[in-house]
Amino acid sequence: MxxxxLDARALNGLWNADHWERELSDPRRICVGIAEGSDNLSAVACGWIVLDELQITVVAVDPEHRRQGLGRTVLKQLLLDASSAGARQAFLDVAEDNHGALALYGALGFHTIGRRSGYYRNGKDALIQSLELQTDIKLN
Incomplete structure (x- = not known):
């Protein structure tokens, strides 16, 4: 799969095969990817919609393809797809020291609305970020 x-390369094995199977088969979830060939995924962004909210579950880019705009591309498409499906607000969690991700999310209009102390396995805090899809989304 x-x-x-990609998860193993970009996220150090955050999710297992069962988790990915659920992510890809649930009709409430949206996944957008960029592939080179049939089995080489360079970037992916996924989320699930509950009522009018998109909870972004993962954004991953192969380390060999970072800083080429792929993360921005898949995330923007995920936001557009979710908005078309009725989502009005997007949320995500990001490690407070993930400066690359914070820059990407900030460039798209996300802002920090809270903190989850000790959220990650390594004890680091997560920042809760939010984006109003109808008013804040920056597509350029």
């Missing part, structure tokens, strides 16, 4: 391979 291409998502599992």
């Amino acid at each position: 291409a998502c599992l391979k």
Whole structure:
């Protein structure tokens, strides 16, 4: 499974095969990816919609393809797809020291609305970020 391979490279094996199977088969979830060939995924962004909210569950880019705009591309498409499906607000969690991700999310209009202390396995805090899809989304 291409998502599992990308997960291992980009996220150090955050999710297992069962988790990816649920992510990809649930009709309430949206996944957007960029692939090179049939089994080589370079970037992916996924989320699930509950009522009018998109909870972004993962944004991953292969380390060999970072800083080429792929994360921005898949995340923007995820936001557009979610908005078309009725989502009005997006949320995500990001490690407070993930400066690359924070820069990407900030460039798209996300802002920090809270903190989850000790959220990650390594004890680091997560910042809760939010974006109003109808008013804040920056597509350029």
